[in-house]
Amino acid sequence: DAKTTQPTSMDCAEGRAANLPCNHSTISGNEYVYWYRQIHSQGPQYIIHGLKNNETNEMASLIITEDRKSSTLILPHATLRDTAVYYCIVRVALAGGTSYGKLTFGQGTILTVHP
Amino acid sequence: EAQVTQNPRYLITVTGKKLTVTCSQNMNHEYMSWYRQDPGLGLRQIYYSMNVEVTDKGDVPEGYKVSRKEKRNFPLILESPSPNQTSLYFCASMLTLSHTEAFFGQGTRLTVV
Numbered sequence: 001d002a003k004t005t006q007p008t009s010m011d012c013a014e015g016r017a018a019n020l021p022c023n024h025s026t027i028s029g030n031e032y033v034y035w036y037r038q039i040h041s042q043g044p045q046y047i048i049h050g051l052k053n054n055e056t057n058e059m060a061s062l063i064i065t066e067d068r069k070s071s072t073l074i075l076p077h078a079t080l081r082d083t084a085v086y087y088c089i090v091r092v093a094l095a096g097g098t099s100y101g102k103l104t105f106g107q108g109t110i111l112t113v114h115p
Numbered sequence: 116e117a118q119v120t121q122n123p124r125y126l127i128t129v130t131g132k133k134l135t136v137t138c139s140q141n142m143n144h145e146y147m148s149w150y151r152q153d154p155g156l157g158l159r160q161i162y163y164s165m166n167v168e169v170t171d172k173g174d175v176p177e178g179y180k181v182s183r184k185e186k187r188n189f190p191l192i193l194e195s196p197s198p199n200q201t202s203l204y205f206c207a208s209m210l211t212l213s214h215t216e217a218f219f220g221q222g223t224r225l226t227v228v
Contacts, residue, residue, distance in 0.1 A: 032215065
């Protein structure tokens, strides 16, 4: 699975958009970009995923660059409850290969939302 | 409610005393796995199971065993725990490997003294 690079920490004011970047310059054509978050030692929670098109759900938006070498997770109106560690992961989502079931978590970005 | 349930949530035990951490999911998921999380090392996969009676090693399997006799349960067994297995453990499940969303349990904080 391709490696990802994220900033160690970011701050955001409550009510503002939080834009979390992720670099995955070695991503392969069949690898998806996933985002998870972990709130204070709870189990990681799935947020969103995408292949090459931008995606939006009730939690967030995912913007993937045209060359797929980087992406940005956007929390449109951050709240205090969004304070968490955010993980960007790339992996193959289709069967085949020994690593396709594993989620490789890096260190993630610690997002702190302040009042 | 769809969920992955781990038990116990907290456990303090002594070196060498066998223990089992249970994991159960109610979503009929085929794929289940165990991770451990340590400061500075992130989450690392211990074992995974692609279906009943099919298990395989992850990145850090030494000192652990698993079994998958039924689809819903995937217990993690420490036959002879050692202090270096003190960690935060998470069980996760996915409908199938080609699906995208993994569901995680609440975690088990294990201390081996």
